[in-house]
Amino acid sequence: MYLTPGPSPIADADLCGWATRVYGESLGIRSDNMVKKDYFGESIAERYDEGAAAMSTPEVVRPVVDFLARLAGEKRALEFGIGTGRIGLPLHETGVPVDGVDLSGAMLARLRAKPGANSIHAVEGDFATTKMDRTYGLVFVVFNTINNLTTQDGQLACFQNAADHLEPDGYFVVEVGVPKLRMLPPGENLHAFHLSETRWGIDEYHFATQEFTSHHFALRDGELVRMSIPFRYVFPEELDLMAKVAGMSRVGRWAGWEHEPFTDESTKHVSVWKKDSHTRP
Ligand SMILES: C[S@@+](CC[C@H](N)C(=O)[O-])C[C@H]1O[C@@H](n2cnc3c(N)ncnc32)[C@H](O)[C@@H]1O
Secondary structure: OEOOOOOOEOOOHHHHHHHHHHHHHHOOOOOOOOOOOOOOOHHHHHHHHHHOHHHOOHHHHHHHHHHHHHHHOOOOEEEEOOOOOOOHHHHHHOOOOEEEEEOOHHHHHHHHOOOOHHHOEEEEOOOOOOOOOOOEEEEEEOOOHHHHOOOHHHHHHHHHHHHHHEEEEEEEEEEEEOOOHHHOOOOOOEEEEEEOOOEEEEEEEEOOOOEEEEEEEEEEOOEEEEEEEEEEOOOHHHHHHHHHHOOEEEEEEEOOOOOOEOOOOOOEEEEEEEEOOOOOO
């Protein structure tokens, strides 16, 4: 299941659980249509930190921050889709100056209300196109957020935008799930990712377009409410090609933030590309 409206293609159990909690709780947004654009409006933002609590513990966050801080070194970092600062804020607290871009004013308002966030320069905008007025040693996008860009052009633009913001030899890091197509039997395009007495989740794959839709249903006060969110799944090798087009080369790929080996069975990856030194900002 994917999340991201953040997350989403969710590749592992934690991420699936996060999505289930966040969207499950937010299904008060009733809609028979696909939800468009900013999926992290007020009703999601107000419950985001609560829903993402399991992904915000020191045990989960510390390895991410350590990994990113090592790559940033003495340089500034830019987070695409910074949200309420689950990662950006603790990274900033280690001494790495952090800036951020996010589509959702409601998520950014939560970030800005937190202690220490006043020195994070967070801008409202699309991370595929928004330009900051400086360059960085590190740009990163975590928690399946790249899947929120639902076209190849959009994801490619994100890679190009990352490269444009990097100093020569700077790093771009993406954390995203491996598409779960192996879980689908021949002829099937639906994958149930959650089932309980009051909530149901189904991912619907659209193979011709490489998109998928996460459908969330919940029983609230005796009524069934639905939220459907579009994503684009993407394989690791396609991301490598996008990086190459944008003037970056892969320097590492792991199954997690503690450098776990990436294997045939890995459900997500943390990948690092380096800006080619001949590519100037
Ligand atoms: C799942 S949340 C992740 C937030 C934070 N990075 C974290 O790890 O908790 C995804 C965030 O990406 C933002 N987002 C989604 N698509 C975006 C886009 N095209 N441009 C900028 N932000 C976007 C959402 O508003 C949301 O805050």
